[in-house]
Amino acid sequence: MSSDVLRPEEGGGESVVATGQDSDKWLTAHNDPVAGLNTFSSCMALADLSADGEIKLIIADLGSGTHNMKLKVYKGTQLSSENTLIDMPTGVITFHMDTTEPQLPAVAVASGSYIYIYKNLRPYFKFTLPTLEVNPLEYDAWNQARDDLLDVSLLYEILDSLRHEVGECGLTTRSQRFLMCPDHQSQQNFLDQHKGFLLKRQTVVTAIATLKKSYAEEEAISCLVLGTESANVFILDPEAFTILNSVSLPSVAVFLSVFGLYDVEYRIIVACRNGHVYTLKRGVKVGRPTIELNSQAVGLVRRDKNIFVATMDRNLHCFSNKGKRLWTQQMDSVISCLELIEIKSLNLRLVAVALEDRRVLIFKDKYVVDTIHMEAPVSAMLFGRFGREDNTFILVMKGGGLHIKILRRKARFAADDSSGLGPAAATRLNVPKKTKLFVDQTMRERENSIQMHRVFQHDLYKLRLNTARQYVRALETSSNPVSITQTEPLKLSAQVLGLGPTFKIKVELQNTSASSPSLGLMVVFHADHHVYNVQNSVIQVPMLVPGVAHVVETLVNNVSELGVADTVKVLVVKENSTRPVLTALISMPVADTVS
Amino acid sequence: MGLFDKLAFSLGLKKREANILVVGLDNAGKSTVLNHFKPEDQRTSDVVPTVGYNVEKFKTKSVGLTAFDMSGQARYRNLWEAYYQDCQGIIFVVDSSERLRLVVAKEELDIMLEHPLIKPRRLPILFLANKMDLRDAISSVKVSAALGLDRLTDKPWHITACNAVTGDGLHEGIDWLSQMIKDAVDKNAQKL
Structure with missing residues (x-):
């Protein structure tokens, strides 16, 4: 990411509402849930059709898919005209085909193997795609x-x-x-x-876009760029309707994104049905593979130096123009379409992503800056100048509803750092250079790998064996605080109270057996007599009833001149037995000597 | 206000003066409305989009008005608040044929009414539902509903349908506004 690094918002004094709740950045200008539209983003366009400064909305309505296909024009919230279409439309664009005054834009509707050109909303010209060779x-x-x-x-x-x-x-x-x-x-x-008719093999337009011919002005003449089912991309001359350039691709074009000038230099980014994205340049005959996607594309948008692609596996990818992946974000739901939101007054370019769960997310780079909740899943989106309002967002629902939103004048989009990956993830780690020692070690490891592994395994087994031996020894000498012998199941826990030099040791004994009581037990305290003086070194324990804890306690006096701390051994022994039942080792704390 | 001024007013020798602010969205017809109040020979035949603002002076029966004709284009709308301080009345012009942007007009009205220089004052506001001659135009009642004027209870307001090109309905509105301003000025004068 180079040019599109986020700048912090200049403080405009407006409070920014946290994302997650419904957006207050948009005004609902019009909502017609029963507009009965069936269309896609590619079949919508905005243009000043009568050159009166009021931009109209042009929608190619797919009707039922076989019947009732119409080219509809909305003036404000009112449907101002309807033209019947003969075949299913695949795309609508508006462009200037001549420089005569007044400069009225023409509407091109791609439908079947034809491009129908309308001027003043009247049929003007029909371009037929070249026929292919019949087998x-x-x-x-x-x-x-x-x-x-x-x-x-x-x-x-x-x-x-x-x-x-x-x-x-x-x-x-x-x-x-x-x-x-x-x-x-x-x-x-x-x-x-x-059987009486001539056999022809025709191809079908799958995608349509415009490319300015010689000048970049708003009202300059544009060429048409067509993607066809025969896996070609054609560039048409807008005056004579001849094919200026033809490029073949390995697959059928689905989405086109065009920028540049035909006469100078241009790029056409094509997302194809095989899940690859190709780039076409001036003067080439074959598309250059740029991106290989893991899934089929459902939307393609180019913003500055980045390409945004939404795929069927719920991912939104961002690539550089060269095809390097910059980031990928997974959505909670299936993506239905993608639209670029260009707010010129704020110098912002955002990407709107419509999800199947009726939400529209607005991304500023990889951060979600706004969420719009709709009543129905969105099937088509278009952002631009409509009527006299610059920042109008037109949404068409799956159920046929038409929803028009206008951006509030004071709305600002600030990235919320808590969502998505932080900027730290993007920075590279400062890896130091490889030293000679590192290289030597790596070489040694590579050469002696088997031997090193064996030595490691050998040591590991030895360690395990040692551990097991110690464990068994501990069990044999009962030097553990929980007795596991069948005859005397006991649990011991000890506590040291006091600061010293006199401590109190509290030993809690519990019979953990189910029913059998323990008889004739004694608790013996054993300590170095140079360090500790134990008051009651042997304590008789009465009969231990299962489950009930018995506490025995004794005072221990630290008699050491040096004030060192030592350990006290607590043994639980049974009468007439040479081995203790269990043992606990208490590390005594350092005594606070009385000065 | 001095004794001499009071005397002059009561004798009708000196007219009261007031500043009014003319606001509304772009293409609502603000400049055209003001163009109509100019003397016959000073009117322009083609009104162009205002850049920044224009100042027009004209007289009504009771008061002399200095109108600040603000540009309605989005990028100039934040200039409006610079003139809130010393205005005695507001004319809010709405294009009643443009249903799509009524919501934007309401938004701008709400921003204005919430402004600290406007909110506490009892400024008279005249709403002009302009372009009533157009086929798509909606009635002034619908405009007032769309703007949510029923909630505007702390200020005197008046809405009138008009056609700024021919001048229909403009005088009714401006008479109301000048009456309100005159009353306010007189009340102030009595206080002093």
Whole structure:
């Protein structure tokens, strides 16, 4: 990240509301939950269609997907015009195709294998994509079928085997439809209906964008950039509608992001259906692979020197223009679309991410600076100047609702450092240079790896063995505070009270057996007589009832001239037994000598 | 106010003077409204977007008014508050045909009413629901509902539908405003 390093917000005096709760940065200008729109971000555009300073919203409505497809124009909150579309729209853009006054932008609607150009909202021109070569076998088969040399089932067989050979997309749409017919009768009908026409193989527009031709001004002439199903990217001349440049890609373009000028230098970033992102430059015929994604892209946005890609596996990635991954953020929900929010008055470029759980997150770099909660999942978003308001955010819901939000004049977006990774994560660690010693050691380790491993294992086993031996010895001599013998299950805990030189040792004995009581026990205190003088070194313990704790205590006097501390051994012994039942070692504290 | 001034007022020799602030969103018609109050020969035929602000002086029946015609463009809207200090009345112009931005007009009105220089004062506010001749225009009642004027109880206000190009409805509004200002000035004069 170089140019887009966050600057702290200049204090405007406005309080910034913490993210997480519903945003108060936006005003709801219009909310029509029953607008009945079915569209995607690529099918929406904003343009001053009548050159009166009032920007209109153009939406290509997909209707039901097969019927009722319309090109709708909204003036403010009112629907001002509707044009019927013949086929399913895949994209809408507005561009200037000439410099005649008044400068009215043209609307281009990509639909099927055609680009329909509207001027003044009237049909103006139709551009047809170049036809592709028909497979000769397929061509012959249809020709023979036309001349009744081939019957329906035979034609089906030929086309079906051809489909296995070249794939579904290698066939013409007519063959594809024919192979989709379920039974003999419908196949026969289809053949009768279509055999008289010339067989053509056409491709379909999958993505559309604009590229300024020679000047960067707002109203300069733009070329059209088209991505097609035949895995090509075409650049069209806006006046003659000829193909200026054609680039082939390994896969079909889904999203296009274009910047630069056609006559000078340009870049086209293409997200493809195979989950890769390619970059096209002026003068190249093949796209350069830039990014390999782990999943398919659902949105592509370019901001300054970064490329933002949202993928189907709920991730939002940020890459440099060269394709280096800068960061990735995982979302809680599936991402439905992505939109760039450019606020010129604040000199800000944010990225809005619409999630399936009805939230719209707004990112400033990798920080979420705002969250908008909607009533329905968002299917399309567009940010820009609408009407006379610069910062308008248009959202179309899955259920067909249209929601228009306007940014408050005093709204500010400040990054909240607590969310996401801190800036420390981005800084590199200062790794010192490798010394000669380090290199020598590394070499030695590499050469003698097996031997070193064996020595290590040998020592480890020895350590384990030693530990086990000591443990067994401890058990045998009962020098542990919990007795585990079956006959006398006992637990001992000792406490030292006082500051010295006289201490009191409290020993708590508990019978841990289920039912059998312990008889004839004695507690013996043993200490170095140079250091400690134990008042009652042997204490008789009465019968121990299971579960009840018995406390015995004695005074211990520190008699050492030097004031050193030593240990006192507490032994629990049974009458007529040579081995103690259990042993505890008490480290005595240093006595506070009386001066 | 001296004795001589009082005498002059009561005899009708000297007119009361007041400053008013004209605010509203861009393209609401503020400059066009003021253009209408100018003498016939000084009016401009094409009004251009105001940059910063303009000052216009005109006389009504009871008071002489100095109007500060503020620019409504978003980047100039923070200039408005610089003139809150010495104004005796406010004209808030709304484009009643632009439903999309009524919410923005309300937002700007709320910011203004919350300003410490406006909040404690009983300033008369005249709302002009402009462009009532347009097909998309909504009625002044709807404008007042959209702006939430029913909640504005601590200041005298008045809303009138108007057409600033032809001048319809403007005089009714300005008469109300000048009456309110005159009353306020007289009250002040009595106090002294």
